[in-house]
Amino acid sequence: MPGKTPVIITCAVTGAIHTPSMSPHLPVTAGEIAAEAIAAAEAGAAIVHLHARDPEDGRPSQDPELFRRFLPQIKAACDVVINLTTGGAPTMGVEERLQPVLEFKPELASLNMGSMNFGLYEMLNRFTEFKHDWERPYLEESDDRIFRNTFRDIAHILSACAENRTRFEIECYDIGHLYTAAHFLERGLLKAPLFIQSVFGLRGGIGGHPEDLAHMRRTADRLFGDAYHWSILGAGRNQIPLATMGLAMGSHARVGLEDSLWDAPASWRRATPTRSDASAASSRPWAAGWRRRTKPAPCSGSRDATRSRSKPRRPAAGAFRALAIPHNNYKGICP
Secondary structure, three states: OOOOOOOOEEEEEEOOOOHHHHOOOOOOHHHHHHHHHHHHHHOOOOEEEEEEOOOOOOOOOOOOOHHHOOHHHHHHHHOEEEEOOOOOOOOOHHHHHOOOOOHHOOOEEEOOOOOEEOOOOHHOOOOOOOOOOOHHHHHHHHHHOOOOOOOHHHHHHHOOOOOOOOEEEEEEOOOOHHHHHHHHHHHOOOOEEEEEEEOOOEOEEOOOOOHHHHHHHHHHHEEEEEEOOEEEEEEEEHHHHHHHHHHHHOOOOEEEEOOOOOOEEEEEEEOOOHHHHHHHHHOOOHHHOOOOOOOOOOOOOOOOOOOOOOOOOOOHHHHHHHHOOOOOOOOOOOE
């Protein structure tokens, strides 16, 4: 893994794991998603990872028209790398999940490296009251739901995006997913260097123990050598501890409300920018040029409140582009 590069902070703004009843601060509408993405960029995030939600009930949606309501606002306001999901939600098929990426041809897109049981049902131990009728079944039924990402599905996504020159964030929820990435690298469907996002602490994937992180790092080093860039995603309470450990080992980091609703036990995560700043504050010394000079003003509790912020010292997006992650040039025909 190349060393001593600027820290790349990804902010995952809303995602598809949490439901609206879990937090009053979870962005749902186009205005809320745009505002939080822009604020994250101003706080130092190089990349914003974006999902869309139905503004009426907060349900995850891959309807391109919902993405169209916030993408132009973000692009007009800041030079941040747009990363659109091809994962969508575990309830969706691959063609539905692909719609926004094919429509908007983003600079970066997420790409899951394997099928898995995405177990969200344990959240019902904490959350018992829901505003919308879809929320409880969405969580309850996850114990019998497979989030499908077969080898053919992955090849199909690579093929479908070939003409768009989209780069990929390779999402690895377990050790086997690293081997799948190596498989597609050997087949020539992915090009080195890879941008690997190691995901820890979700039920169905690798755990959140420091040994799990170290095992991921050792395996990736053995498979890819210097031909990859490594980023850490810790779910829930794992977010800051694992990001801090990863940064000390030379990683990049992903943060945001998609991955954790909490700053501390019983303390709501109010908004995206503060989490990006928390990660920036603990980043490697050689990334100092990408840190903010001042901390953001405390949030008022309203996602639409005006916040006073200073600009990053350099455009953070340039740090990601300098990694020279290759465009997808695969032009094969999927079966």
